[in-house]
Amino acid sequence: MRHRLALVPLLALLLSASPVLAQDRGGADGESGMSEGLGLLGEGMQMFLKGLGDELEPRLRDFAETAKPALTRLMELIDDLDAYELPERLPNGDIIIRRKPDAPPLSEPEARPGAEIEI
Template identity: 40%
Template sequence: MKHLILAALIALPAPALAQEEGEIEEGFSLMEEGAKLLFRGIMSEMEPAIDDFSDLAEELEPALELLATEMGPALIELIQTLDSVRYYERPEVLPNGDIIIRRSPDAPEYEPREEGDIIDL
């Protein structure tokens, strides 16, 4: 008799475990669906901003290309002339449009860069 009761008690939890596993799987699928809905909502909210950014990039593209082709070589020459950017103060724009870049008073003495030296920014 004891064996029969023991066997019945051991057999009871098996369907309960199966039911819990099914509930856990259902919980995970509900969480997955919730995450999908959340991301869809975020994407639909972000879509106008992404479109605006794409439009802005298209508008700026010609200006950036012009900057790269015309100012690029001059900026590279300027960087190669400076021994280190950290030794200079902010550029100052004069009323006539000239731009002055002064060396900081506490910077070490200027040593011109030689051809092939590594640029230290």
């Protein structure tokens, strides 16, 4: 049992020295092992991201088709983003977005058939 415990520090010392032994001095063309490894890592990332994009593309297209009417309506209501100040939080926790004083006046919204107005 004592012999095995004595091997633990020796094994730790050998493992900590292994990166020094594993370093490559460079190939015949001057490219080091580090740059080759980074190149392989870059290729792997490209393959991963391409696969992820291929997998998510149909879902993102479905989401875009589903969200398109709501986003179109939102853009009709907002008009121009440059006409608004930055959001502001009030002491009671409400968040307001004020129109800039020099913004052009809003046009009256069109009445939608079947839409009710609650007062």
